Amino acid sequence: MGFRSGTLLIILLFTALLISPPLWAQSGVPLADRASGNTIYEAPLQPHRPAADGTAGTLSVTSTGSEALFSNPAGFASPTMEWTALSADGWLYLRPLESTPKLWGLLTSGRLSIPGMTGGLTSEYAAQGLGSGASATIGLSGKGLGFGLSVVTDGYFLGNSYPDNIGGHFQAEISFVGGFALTAQLFGAQISVGVDARPFARIHAVLDKTDAARVLPKVAAGDLSLSVLDGVPTLNGYGLAIDTGMQLRSGSVSFGLSVRDVGGTRINYAVHDFQVVMRYLGQAALPPTSSQTVDVSDYQYVVPMRIAAGMSYHPDLGEAARYFDPRLFLTVPDVVPVFGGETSLADAIRAGFELNVLSGLRLWGGFGINYYSAGIGLHLLFMDLGLSGFEQVGRTVERSSGISFELAFRF
Numbered sequence: 001m002g003f004r005s006g007t008l009l010i011i012l013l014f015t016a017l018l019i020s021p022p023l024w025a026q027s028g029v030p031l032a033d034r035a036s037g038n039t040i041y042e043a044p045l046q047p048h049r050p051a052a053d054g055t056a057g058t059l060s061v062t063s064t065g066s067e068a069l070f071s072n073p074a075g076f077a078s079p080t081m082e083w084t085a086l087s088a089d090g091w092l093y094l095r096p097l098e099s100t101p102k103l104w105g106l107l108t109s110g111r112l113s114i115p116g117m118t119g120g121l122t123s124e125y126a127a128q129g130l131g132s133g134a135s136a137t138i139g140l141s142g143k144g145l146g147f148g149l150s151v152v153t154d155g156y157f158l159g160n161s162y163p164d165n166i167g168g169h170f171q172a173e174i175s176f177v178g179g180f181a182l183t184a185q186l187f188g189a190q191i192s193v194g195v196d197a198r199p200f201a202r203i204h205a206v207l208d209k210t211d212a213a214r215v216l217p218k219v220a221a222g223d224l225s226l227s228v229l230d231g232v233p234t235l236n237g238y239g240l241a242i243d244t245g246m247q248l249r250s251g252s253v254s255f256g257l258s259v260r261d262v263g264g265t266r267i268n269y270a271v272h273d274f275q276v277v278m279r280y281l282g283q284a285a286l287p288p289t290s291s292q293t294v295d296v297s298d299y300q301y302v303v304p305m306r307i308a309a310g311m312s313y314h315p316d317l318g319e320a321a322r323y324f325d326p327r328l329f330l331t332v333p334d335v336v337p338v339f340g341g342e343t344s345l346a347d348a349i350r351a352g353f354e355l356n357v358l359s360g361l362r363l364w365g366g367f368g369i370n371y372y373s374a375g376i377g378l379h380l381l382f383m384d385l386g387l388s389g390f391e392q393v394g395r396t397v398e399r400s401s402g403i404s405f406e407l408a409f410r411f
Contacts, residue, residue: 047135048091048404050386054375055352056366058329061256061310072245072258073194077181081142087408093131096389122162131156175200189250198241237269325356
């Protein structure tokens with residue numbers, strides 16, 4: 001099969017997806033439901049990045065460079081290669097506007113720390129939840145190829161009474177991504193199609209209210225060691241995810257479609273106490289299934305497929321772009337719930353922008369119905385700094401409000 005015929009075949013497959021919304025609806029299940037029969041749905045676990053968070057997730061589907069490693073492998077087709085020597089990201093789950101005065105109070109009193117926030121922001125548990133996470137990523141993307149290695153940790157707690165009626169999760173994952181993209185010309189436009197594979201290992205400690213009531217006061221008292229989770233039943237296992245995507249560029253306008261976890265990604269889990277999992281991780285392994293404390297072989301753990309679609313507009317301002325270079329985005333981060341009837345298109349669609357000032361200062365903004373985000377970034381030679389806030393207003397949606405920050409070295 002030739003280069004052009006292979007590319008056009010993948011395009012036809014995407015066309016089949018576009019005209020088959022019932023297939024999408026069957027593949028996607030709202031993450032809030034968590035379970036359907038013997039199938040338990042796991043949320044995707046990937047880094048929060050200020051550029052994506054600051055634009056309400058709208059830039060991802062048409063992005064290139066390192067962002068393509070987490071969003072759309074079609075972005076690997078970029079004509080320039082970007083090497084990420086290190087991207088260190090962190091995030092806090094809280095309501096930025098309501099929590100900023102409290103964070104300032106903790107800072108001025110010298111208590112701005114994980115223990116201080118655990119005890120000083122207790123009202124957040126009953127609002128949008130409280131948690132934090134961190135990640136480290138290395139990788140390269142461009143000229144038709146993409147490779148990356150990422151380590152992510154994420155903790156989140158939600159409940160209406162601290163510390164006695166709160167539940168939560170602690171997750172960690174190490175993943176490798178490798179993929180490629182092909183580019184062809186179609187009716188005067190450039191079309192790129194990409195695919196990647198993501199083998200990963202994940203642990204997931206689920207804390208009920210008894211576990212959380214034991215763990216959270218220890219953290220608030222200053223014990224940040226992972227040993228506070230000893231005794232918590234912990235899912236641990238492996239999976240292999242496949243992602244694909246398409247981007248079409250014509251002049252200043254780009255369109256993108258990405259499919260993450262094609263068909264749903266199954267995780268082969270076993271259950272062991274947390275301290276047992278950590279002991280094996282110290283040996284670069286996971287505990288044997290034969291020694292698990294709870295038999296979960298009757299259940300399927302699946303990360304649901306997500307399909308994002310969007311467009312961007314990048315006007316050509318000529319020499320003026322050195323001083324003022326805007327990009328506009330319009331995206332539906334996940335169309336599956338729309339076609340499945342769980343939400344409306346008006347609720348799902350989001351708009352965003354990126355403004356590059358003097359080729360170094362980056363301003364981000366985004367919004368949707370009851371959703372707002374904003375951020376700022378700074379590019380200095382090969383170093384990127386970023387800070388963004390995002391907030392879901394009016395209803396509780398897990399991990400939907402927070403602050404993310406980044407220090408990255410890219411060449």
